[in-house]
Amino acid sequence: MHTEIEVAHKRIANYIRTTPVIHLEPDAWRMQARIVLKLEQLQHTGSFKTRGAFNRILLNEVPDAGVIAASGGNHGIAVAYVARRLGYRAEIFVPEVCSRVKVERLRSSGVSDRSYLCRGTCGESGAGSSNRGTDGACL
Numbered sequence: 001m002h003t004e005i006e007v008a009h010k011r012i013a014n015y016i017r018t019t020p021v022i023h024l025e026p027d028a029w030r031m032q033a034r035i036v037l038k039l040e041q042l043q044h045t046g047s048f049k050t051r052g053a054f055n056r057i058l059l060n061e062v063p064d065a066g067v068i069a070a071s072g073g074n075h076g077i078a079v080a081y082v083a084r085r086l087g088y089r090a091e092i093f094v095p096e097v098c099s100r101v102k103v104e105r106l107r108s109s110g111v112s113d114r115s116y117l118c119r120g121t122c123g124e125s126g127a128g129s130s131n132r133g134t135d136g137a138c139l
Contacts, residue, residue, distance in 0.1 A: 008055045011055060012051060012054040012055050015054045015082075015085065016043065016050060016051055016054060017042060019042045020042070021036060022036070023036050044078075045074065045105075045109070047074040047077075049078035053081070053082040054082050057079075057082050057083065057088070058086075062086075062088050066090055066091065068090070069091075069092050069093070070093040071092060071094070072095045072099075072102055073102060076094065076102075076106055077102065077105050077106055077109050079092060080106055080109035084109060090109075092106055
């Protein structure tokens with residue numbers, strides 16, 4: 001496992017930011033524990049999800065159609081960012097309840113002009129779904 005992590009780190013190292021680690025003082029937050037914080041909010045897109053998206057996309061051959069993800073949050077934003085950075089097209093399926101802020105971040109991250117809401121539109125994209133609810137909506 002340790003070797004896999006090292007290999008993944010080498011694969012993505014040129015694309016990610018080195019984020020700081022902070023060791024808090026003893027008794028921080030009134031806890032009798034050693035607390036270490038990794039400040040991944042300083043990573044591209046503001047979360048650690050960018051690391052996983054770079055690793056996954058760099059590890060696989062990307063078809064001409066680009067990449068696709070289903071997320072109303074940081075994963076979708078990271079996939080859209082990584083796809084744009086690597087020159088691929090990205091489509092992100094977002095749930096109807098996705099916040100307007102997240103949708104705007106997705107759009108600014110290079111997601112395609114076609115927008116999808118999960119309920120009732122997954123079949124229109126040509127993407128497959130492994131889970132469908134009794135009402136036919138993507139889960």
